[in-house]
């Protein structure tokens with residue numbers, strides 16, 4: 656199986672949690688895209704769901720597939736959210752935001768009773784941090800926010816480059832919410848909760864990509880098939 660096949664199989668497994676009448680949160684990224692594709696097939700076959708997409712990209716994809724959409728204003732509570740991840744660590748701790756959608760993804764996940772993660776098995780790690788942690792920041796005060804993040808990280812013994820995310824054409828990446836992203840190369844985040852708490856106190860930080868306590872389970876696909884990781 657290619658990594659893309661694995662992503663699709665993980666997405667297919669998560670589809671077993673979807674029942675007619677559910678209100679769903681739809682994540683963003685190459686794995687979530689498979690889930691939306693497969694969900695679109697089910698909707699065409701008669702499945703009734705109402706979905707909130709976590710990005711403009713997912714919105715357009717789902718709309719094109721005829722999946723009924725709503726917003727968190729019309730439908731503030733969701734039954735289930737299905738999304739990918741950049742890393743899955745101990746106790747279903749996650750790093751997300753590699754695709755730049757972390758803020759809306761976290762808002763959608765927080766509105767859902769349960770979040771199921773889908774991924775290929777390369778995403779499972781013993782310690783979070785090898786994947787650079789995305790931190791969404793306001794353009795205003797960027798320099799000061801960057802220094803504040805460095806100081807908060809240093810208190811926990813973390814250092815490493817903080818890279819302003821750019822697009823392939825070299826322009827600064829702008830999130831759906833109009834913010835920038837600092838990718839923080841911390842390598843080993845031994846205390847994710849402490850880092851999350853530290854980042855949350857910085858005014859210019861809109862949100863960070865540590866998703867702690869959100870996921871209720873993860874479908875992880877590898878060459879041997881799909882396995883479910885449940886809460887510890």
Ligand SMILES: O=C[C@H](O)[C@H](O)[C@H](O)COP(=O)(O)O
Pocket residue numbers: 682683684685686687738739740741750751752753754755756757760
């Ligand atoms: O912002 C993007 C999201 O958090 C994605 O779910 C995450 O980056 C994983 O993406 P992919 O499924 O493409 O590896």
